[in-house]
Amino acid sequence: MTRSTGPAPGEATVEAERVVAWLRLPAIALIALGQGLAHPNPHQTGFLVTLVLFSAWSAGLLAWLYLRPLDSRLALAATYVDIVAISVLALLSGGPFSHARLAFFLVPVAVAFRFRPAVTAVAAAVTTAAYVVQAAAHPARGNPETARFILIQAGYLAWVGAACVLLSMLLERRTQLVNDLAEARSRLLGDALEAEQRERKALAEALHDEAIQNLLSARHELEEVAEGAASGHPALGRADDALALTVHQLRQAIFDLHPYVLDEAGLESAIRSVAVQAATRAELELDLDLRYGKRHPQEQLVFSAARELLANVVRHARATRVRVDLFEDSRELVLVVEDDGEGFPAERLTERLADGHVGLASQRFRIEAAGGSLKLVSKPGEGARAEIRLPE
DSSP: OOOOOSSSOOHHHHHHHHHHHHHHHHHHHHHHHHTTSOOSSOOHHHHHHHHHHHHHHHHHHHHHHHHSOOOHHHHHHHHHHHHHHHHHHHHTTTGGGOGGGGGGGHHHHHHHTTSOHHHHHHHHHHHHHHHHHHHHHSGGGGSTTHHHHHHHHHHHHHHHHHHHHHHHHHHHHHHHHHHHHHHHHHHHHHHHHHHHHHHHHHHHHHIIIIIHHHHHHHHHHHHHHHHHSSSOOHHHHHHHHHHHHHHHHHHHHHHHHOOHHHHHHOHHHHHHHHHHHHHHHHTOEEEEEEOOOSOOTTHHHHHHHHHHHHHHIIIIIOOSEEEEEEEEETTEEEEEEEEOSOOOOTHHHHHHHHTTOOHHHHHHHHHHHTTOEEEEEEOTTSOEEEEEEEEO
């Protein structure tokens, strides 16, 4: 859960603000219904005007939170508007005895899961003080036992505020623990990917420097035998063809193990190479739109995902066309692989995982562990679209 700490709140913080904005509306309705009960010294006109203004503010804020980015300063301002509005409504409808006073309890609770403990403590203190001030300013303060009633209500508010501060502290600790676990997972993922790439590179170099060189030497020996023979034997030609095919297959395997083009030319060139190979192998029409000329710290992860997605298209999609896009959007690297194949229902992914096909699930886990996302959209007969986003 992301807490409000700066001008760029996370998705969880925006969701929390929206929840609080929705909660204001039934609270306003309850305040309006409570006005129909008996109150000492009510001011109906002022109460209704204030209630209408507060309702308009709440509705406008709710709309704003869905239409515009959230600024943490707006969240703080909304909290203080709540305190002021509730104080005025309570003052105009019975002061210490107003049923609107119960809305004061909403403020520290709403603050606790949105802000840090220090802010929650300040909000709780201000809320308690606001109740005491408006209660002391109301004519009903002259009633017998009023001072005792105000003290008890203020005590309840302070108690709820203290509980909300403790709740905020617990939430902050859990948030920090989640962040630490996420960072640890990211480090472990990075170490695992680095170890995997080292092994892939070592194996690719061994195949290139030993196996392929031995096969090329064998082809050379066969050519010498064929030149020295009075008449070429058909078996020599077949053996040479088999060696040539094996060398080609090994070179393809070396590229799959460790694409040197990724190290030398970057992500755009590497994805172009693997996309062309996949389209050629499956006889697909290929549309490429690659507009990412920069280096990315997770480019090996993106390339691995692209290779897995294209392999799925080749093996399962029964497509005639595939499109690959690579670009930057809002400081994120975006990779899109889309085909016009037969598609599949959503439950097919679960079935494939049950059958042991974990390639796509593994890629999703790695991408999410690196702070990105993988979204897959498909319907039977309408192809499939995979979109990967990773922060830069």
